[in-house]
Amino acid sequence: MFSMLLMTFGQWTTHDVTLTPITPITHSYNSSTHCVQTCARTAPCFPIEIPHGDPRLSRGKCMPFVRSSTACTGGQVRQQINAITAFLDMGPVYGADHMKVMQMRDIDSNKGLLKVNKEYDDKGRELMHFGPMTNNVCATRRHMTGDANAKEVPCFVGGDVRSNENIALTALHTLMLREHNRLARKLSNLNPHWDGERLYQEARKILGGMSQVITYRDYLGFIVGPDAMAKRLSVYPGYDSEVNPGISNVFATAALRFGHLTIQPYVFRLDKNYEEHPDYPSPLLHKAFFAPWRVVFEGGVDPILRGLIGRPAKLNTQEHMAPDEIREKLFKFSEDLALDLASLNMQRGRDHGLPGYNAWRKFCGLSQPSNMYELGKVLRNYQMAQRLMMLYKTPDNIDVWLGVWPSPLWPGAEWGRCSPASSPTSSGGFNRATDCGGRTTVCSQSVRKGHCGTSPLRGSFVTTPASRRSRSSPSGSAHGAPATAPVRISRRWTCP
Numbered sequence: 001m002f003s004m005l006l007m008t009f010g011q012w013t014t015h016d017v018t019l020t021p022i023t024p025i026t027h028s029y030n031s032s033t034h035c036v037q038t039c040a041r042t043a044p045c046f047p048i049e050i051p052h053g054d055p056r057l058s059r060g061k062c063m064p065f066v067r068s069s070t071a072c073t074g075g076q077v078r079q080q081i082n083a084i085t086a087f088l089d090m091g092p093v094y095g096a097d098h099m100k101v102m103q104m105r106d107i108d109s110n111k112g113l114l115k116v117n118k119e120y121d122d123k124g125r126e127l128m129h130f131g132p133m134t135n136n137v138c139a140t141r142r143h144m145t146g147d148a149n150a151k152e153v154p155c156f157v158g159g160d161v162r163s164n165e166n167i168a169l170t171a172l173h174t175l176m177l178r179e180h181n182r183l184a185r186k187l188s189n190l191n192p193h194w195d196g197e198r199l200y201q202e203a204r205k206i207l208g209g210m211s212q213v214i215t216y217r218d219y220l221g222f223i224v225g226p227d228a229m230a231k232r233l234s235v236y237p238g239y240d241s242e243v244n245p246g247i248s249n250v251f252a253t254a255a256l257r258f259g260h261l262t263i264q265p266y267v268f269r270l271d272k273n274y275e276e277h278p279d280y281p282s283p284l285l286h287k288a289f290f291a292p293w294r295v296v297f298e299g300g301v302d303p304i305l306r307g308l309i310g311r312p313a314k315l316n317t318q319e320h321m322a323p324d325e326i327r328e329k330l331f332k333f334s335e336d337l338a339l340d341l342a343s344l345n346m347q348r349g350r351d352h353g354l355p356g357y358n359a360w361r362k363f364c365g366l367s368q369p370s371n372m373y374e375l376g377k378v379l380r381n382y383q384m385a386q387r388l389m390m391l392y393k394t395p396d397n398i399d400v401w402l403g404v405w406p407s408p409l410w411p412g413a414e415w416g417r418c419s420p421a422s423s424p425t426s427s428g429g430f431n432r433a434t435d436c437g438g439r440t441t442v443c444s445q446s447v448r449k450g451h452c453g454t455s456p457l458r459g460s461f462v463t464t465p466a467s468r469r470s471r472s473s474p475s476g477s478a479h480g481a482p483a484t485a486p487v488r489i490s491r492r493w494t495c496p
């Protein structure tokens with residue numbers, strides 16, 4: 001059994017390495033109708049039809065979906081962008097570009113600190129600073145509580161734009177912000193001659209190293225299992241300037257999204273005895289999206305952090321893959337129409353042109369079931385195979401995000417499976433990085449050797465813009481982020 005922290009730390013890690021932006025224009029290029037108002041698939045709108053009988057139909061026939069931004073690669077194949085650095089460098093704390101980095105820093109103090117909230121604190125402890133009150137997606141309190149006079153607060157500002165997405169994630173952001181400031185203060189005590197710049201960089205370096213250690217030593221083993229760890233994520237092969245440290249498309253668009261199956265329907269809030277908090281009960285997840293006011297007015301981050309370590313993550317089973325909180329009520333209080341995360345994942349895969357289930361199985365050297373019987377054998381579940389065949393007609397068409405999760409696990413792995421989950425993904429996404437300053441990843445060797453050209457990966461890499469790549473250096477990540485100790489990771493990501 002794993003704690004809820006497995007889920008939220010996974011989301012945290014995700015937000016450190018990948019952010020695939022949608023197109024800046026969210027109106028149809030043809031009709032100038034906004035994508036939320038049309039069922040027409042006219043670029044960049046790519047709406048998802050809502051089936052008859054769905055309670056959402058009263059609000060509209062389609063779930064809005066805007067296609068991902070494209071990269072100007074000059075090639076024939078549409079490519080998507082990673083808007084943040086693919087390095088495991090505590091981007092959610094510090095930001096991934098200069099403007100954001102400066103927005104997060106408390107330059108005035110000259111003590112190397114990050115900005116904190118001036119209006120509120122958490123029993124004397126720091127909270128993140130606020131953004132603007134205009135266009136405030138975090139003004140959800142009145143709607144959620146039904147109290148028309150309730151005081152709203154703006155969103156917190158994190159190094160990553162998704163810091164308010166749910167309050168458990170916000171709690172981790174707050175914890176990491178405090179840790180930076182704690183480190184900077186300690187360093188200042190030890191080195192009174194250091195100026196603010198030095199204190200900031202040194203504290204950032206330590207926190208970056210801590211995050212890498214936690215990820216590679218403590219987290220990834222639970223995800224990919226001891227075998228994949230030993231085979232693919234164990235030995236650091238040394239710096240290789242030829243490695244492209246970007247994130248592969250299938251990793252961001254399918255594999256790393258395994259975490260959506262670990263989401264519980266509640267954000268748990270516990271008291272000091274790790275019992276349900278008497279004053280601040282655990283909200284349903286849909287009442288915890290974009291709700292920084294719950295942190296400000298409902299007991300701060302401690303009850304949430306206790307919930308993360310004191311309650312289990314959801315176990316993925318074939319019968320219970322995703323709770324209704326994310327399938328029926330995603331962002332219910334901040335969007336016009338509640339969304340469905342599973343549908344978004346599959347539509348995003350289609351938007352990015354990810355090959356289907358069998359193409360990935362082939363890539364991994366596995367059998368490619370061609371009928372219901374063979375699929376049932378692979379899934380060890382003939383009923384599920386029948387349902388999938390009714391929907392997809394052939395296993396070839398099954399969306400890869402959906403297809404891999406009901407598959408039986410490899411021994412020892414919680415999540416590792418061959419197909420996007422284990423090789424090019426779960427462990428793959430974290431091993432390809434290798435060098436490049438000792439942190440993360442992408443399609444290193446395999447791409448350069450043309451491996452991807454002969455695999456379903458062709459044309460499916462999220463590209464890191466050249467401007468970012470050129471700024472990475474052997475001793476530090478892009479954007480002048482400080483160097484941290486190399487992570488011990490290997491470079492191969494073929495299937496065993």
Ligand code: HEM
Binds near residue numbers: 014020256257259263
């Ligand atoms: C309450 C928890 C979570 C919520 C509400 C959530 C929600 C979302 C949403 C709305 C998207 C964008 C969907 C799209 O339009 O394509 C997304 C993307 C993603 N999520 Fe989650 N997520 C959660 C937890 C997690 C976890 C635990 C992981 C991994 C361990 C994860 C991994 C990802 C990845 C890799 C992406 C793609 C990121 C990108 O490249 O932009 N998420 N998530």
